[in-house]
Amino acid sequence: MFFFLITCLSFIFFYKSLPLKPLPKWAHEMRLLPFYFWKELSFFHISKLIKSSLFDNFIPIPSTMAMKKKTPSSKVENVEETTETCVLDLPELILESILERLPANGLCSMASVCNSLRDKCSSDHLWERHMKQKWGRIIGPAAHRKWQWHTASRKDCGFLDRSQRRGLIKSLSHLWPLSLIRSNFDNISKRNSSLPVDSIMSWYIALETGKFWFPAQVYNRENGHVGFMLSCYDAELCYDPHTDTFQARYPPHGRRPVALENCVTWDRLRAPPIDTSPHDLHNSDCLNELCPGDHIEIQWRRNKEFPYGWWYGVVGHLESCDGSDNYCSCHESGTVVLEFNQYAPGSRWRRTFLNRKNHREEGNEADGFYGGVRKLHNKDEISTWRELWPPEVLE
Template sequence: MKGEGRVLLLGPWFWEEFSTFLVSWFNKGRFAVSLFRVPMKMPLKKVNLGSRVPEILEEEEPSSLLDLPELALECILERLSPAGLCSMAGVCSSLRDRCRSDHLWEKHLKQKWGRLIGEAAYKERQCHIASRKRPSLLDQSDQKGFLGSLISMWPFSWFKPKCESRSKPATCVPVDSIMALYLSLESGKFWFPAQVYNRENGHVGFMLSCYDAQLSYDSKTDTFKARYSPFARRTIEQSIRWERLRAPPVDTPANVLHTSDCLSDLKPGDHIEIQWRRSKEFPYGWWYAVVGHQEFCDRNENRCRCQDNDMVVLEFSQYTPGSRWRRTIINRKDHREVGNEADGFYAGIRKLYKEEEILKWKQLWPNQIVD
């Protein structure tokens, strides 16, 4: 019976349940990990009736969390939240190194930021890292720097990282780690490039458009601040929610004409985004449109030859019929930036193939037609 009990105790289901229990306690912050030291066996005591002081015959060394099997400890760490990992990292150097591992933080980064952090953000991050002279985010001579401000913010206000020696900055978060990227995003210190739908709180002049911006996150409100850089003035927008943001779908800068690779395939009913800017000094924004029919076409599927025509009609149905913004025509064989200072300039086109992209634009559709 004792042998069977030992087998059950060390079975995989035991470590699964045990790690679940520990994770729930760590995430709720109910006790300090550094104090989690319990004896594996209670000390055996022999009481001499003629003496008031018990005699201790045996006392086992207390066991710590690090004495758990490798698989069980790894299971616990993988289930911890970002806050739990930061808390565990403050216990000792061994747990610190484990809790800063990229494979643990990569899951959290993808879960929360994967949809928003694109290639442009990673490139900007790499440039930032390359420009840094110090080897870590935490410099002992500057505790009021990056993490000094981070630890005062929710939900990391309880996280006070400890450096074991003022002469060893290696105990701090490496600047090129995924943990450092996650924390810099959470703290709002890293302004990263992304795009904002219906900029400036849905201003009528930007309805059904998406513009490049530099974004900073506010963990207290779970919203973002955006900095736009149009000609002659810098615009800042506050309280932007997640659903109005996306990672740039192409790596074309906002002031560069996008090379269109879909022009020969465009046909009526296709959903597209086209670059447009008010004047030569402004950056491009991406505007939603649908490929329409030529005026002479009766829109009968069997007789329609619009796809064979060099001229392609683009319809912006958010504008009233007759509006100068309702339709524009581009040449699929010789397409380049076209337009004028009165009507703006149309440039590169990208066709939308994914249903989720099309659905997103439909969700942003205005309640009434724009004049």
């Protein structure tokens, strides 16, 4: 640059000393060219050009460094510049609205980003909807009590401890990419951020990964064994995420060992409709209102050592009644007739009689024992029983 300056000045002084004829007009304008050139190549512009050239060709700039934050003074001048925005910079209501729309696996992924998002994504109010949508139909008070007992026994240790992380990652592989799961849970462990043991998110993951056995009821147990058609029995269930089915573990019946059934589908499951142990007699509070045509469920067990199962039936007419709606007075009688029309006429399982006022467990070792009765008011419950109706009449 210094050499360029000396050359320009020398040329000017030399030009003035020459005794030449007047130059044309364009020649006078050419004399000003060095000054314009020097003005454009000021020190600031030259240094900026050199800096830009060096960084563009030799030094890779990370994308995060290239993002410049706007200042009030550069709002108008540097319109092309962008601002780096973090999701946590969003207003609280907007962020909450986004999290509420995420699916369960999306919330799990977001929870592994940082501690702040982990706290937000593991909130119970976000997981209540997911729990109700997927598990609400088969989770009842008994399952909730068991989970509370389970969490109370594990208060001193995190739900996602090191010994369980490998199995949890393997079980969740059907929901989203395995590499993402591994990195997410590794990040969680590095931040020492185990999920709260008693959170709904922990419960959801325990159910989803098959880590938690819970009580529910199974229709037509033991793969629809003929001896259990149109019945519903209590069992311990465990979800299999690979087949989207359940494993059922039935309590021992008499001297029989625990019975296991695999590949139980969702349509064969329900939460217990009443909070009564399968070994206790249900208090029948609907006997006085039962009329012919009503749909019912009744407890039945093979002998005193067996737990009760719930069997589907309808209220029938007395033998003295012709079945006419106009003249029927069966509802005024002290005896209720229950019919199980899945059995052939003349079968000993076809009908039974109950006392409206003094009903207790009734039966014998040959025909089994009938327990409490519940009337079905829900059309969905009746429809489910109808869908399970056997293709052939049972003997």
